[in-house]
Amino acid sequence: MTILGLAPELYPTKPAHFDIERVIRPNILALHPYRCARDDYDEGILLDANENALGHSIPPDADIDPEIQGTLGLNLHRYPSPSHDPIKSRIAELRGLPGTEYVFLGVGSDEVIDLLIRVCVAPGTEKILITPPTYGMYSVCAQVNDVGIVKVPLELSGDAGEGGEQGRFSVKVDEVKQAVRADPSIKIIFLCSPGNPTGTLISLKSVRELLELEDYKGIIVVDEAYIDFADESASAASLVKEYANLCVSQTLSKSFGLAAIRLGIALAHPSLIQILTNTKAPYNISTPTASLALVALTSAAVTHMQKNVSTLVSTRGTLLRGLETLAPLGVGKAIGGNDANFVVVPFLEKNGSGKPDNARAQTIYKTLAEKLGVVVRFRGNEPGCLGCVRITVGSEEEISALLKKLEGLLKTV
CATH class of the missing domain: 3.40.640.10 (Type I PLP-dependent aspartate aminotransferase-like (Major domain))
Incomplete structure (x- = not known):
């Protein structure tokens, strides 16, 4: 075969x-x-694929989000x-x-x-x-x-x-x-x-x-x-x-x-x-x-991507350092290699035992999302991730807001 x-x-x-x-x-x-049909020919008078030759059905005066307006010129009927x-x-x-x-x-x-x-x-x-x-x-x-x-x-x-x-x-x-x-x-x-x-x-x-x-x-x-x-x-x-x-x-x-x-x-x-x-x-x-x-x-866009990645990697460092300052409030050291656009951090028992606390992590996760407007991801049920949440590296402003709100929350939870 x-x-x-x-x-x-x-x-x-x-x-x-x-x-x-x-x-x-x-x-x-x-x-x-x-x-x-397009495996064979893609130019000429195309009457082979049963497409709508009159074009797409969205009228010119339709109320369309400006963000997608440009896509209407992309031969969407083909x-x-x-x-x-x-x-x-x-x-x-x-x-x-x-x-x-x-x-x-x-x-x-x-x-x-x-x-x-x-x-x-x-x-x-x-x-x-x-x-x-x-x-x-x-x-x-x-x-x-x-x-x-x-x-x-x-x-x-x-x-x-x-x-x-x-x-x-x-x-x-x-x-x-x-x-x-x-x-x-x-x-x-x-x-x-x-x-x-x-x-x-x-x-x-x-x-x-x-x-x-x-x-x-x-x-x-x-x-x-x-x-x-x-x-x-x-x-x-x-x-x-x-x-x-x-x-x-x-x-x-x-x-x-x-x-x-x-x-x-x-x-x-x-x-x-x-x-x-x-x-x-x-x-x-x-x-x-x-x-x-x-x-x-394109070359220019890839260069821009790499610049954004460099910024996010720098912000990742800012996030990790900010989390370290919250250690006295029960934030453990980030686990894993920290080689992505997120970090995973455990929340510890409030009694100072140093042990990860799933219940506390759940409370922090839900309170951040439902009352403080910051959404992270609870990962405490994954192997080796007891008490952990995953935090995506956001913008500098978003990370600053997270750290400020988290500090206030940790003093009460």
Whole structure:
């Protein structure tokens, strides 16, 4: 069996123990994808796709929000491109990959996650492996697809904020190896780096160890939604050309500030990208989304993104220092690696015991939101996060307001 649409010279050869055709479900390999009208022609008098030739139905004098007025000139009556190669080309250049054949676009990272599970993992019989505490959509997509879940928790011991390959919230590589050796039905390992909610980077050394494990025949997915807030050298995208059993997922939602347009990215060997392309919905990326993404990936816009990231990283430091000044009121040291655009901080028992207090954290979380107008996220039920809330790095003004209101609240709760 062959991968439809993949040139013979693009079949993977590394690592030697990996055979993508043994990972992909047989029905997906045999799939002949839906061929849409724009796959063939996109110019001329277009009478092939049953579109509305008179244009969209929104009248010129309609009461429209000025923010979306400009989208009405985007040929909304025509189906969008099924491939969006200009966007893929800019992403490939940004992430140091050879070309568009290494890039897949999805409706947010969540579509990428769901599609990977659908093409690799057989419902009812096969499994994914996750490393709690981690992003919740891995488990949601697994349950939706009737796929089993094996859990190998991250390292939960160690001092708050301790990093490194053996520090708190690092991957227990040996235990992951044991798990996949014991259960050949595991087809995908999901690693989140920087982690959500941990904010901790997974070392490329740990990723390489798992990619090179001959006993594991599946795919490793490294979810890098927050990677631009960390050191550039930490991205597993640098390994994509070397390992065909790796998929790196990214997004324009975080560092690019485009959460509303829902554009997710998969970076992988062309063989896996071709499988995802064959399986996706014909026109999954809308014209407004594509238009904004293309602008966001210009050189000037990327420079602006990097400037914003630099500002947020600086503000992250301001937030961490401000939280440290509240230690006498029962704010613990931030946990995790603090390599994302958020921090995770425990609230401690008021009696001075130094122990995290879930009940107090819940009260603080709800009071901030319902009475003080500041919304953070309670994470105290996640492994290793007892008593914790997650605080997104906002603007300087927002962080100043949070710290002031939190200080007053801690004196009463």
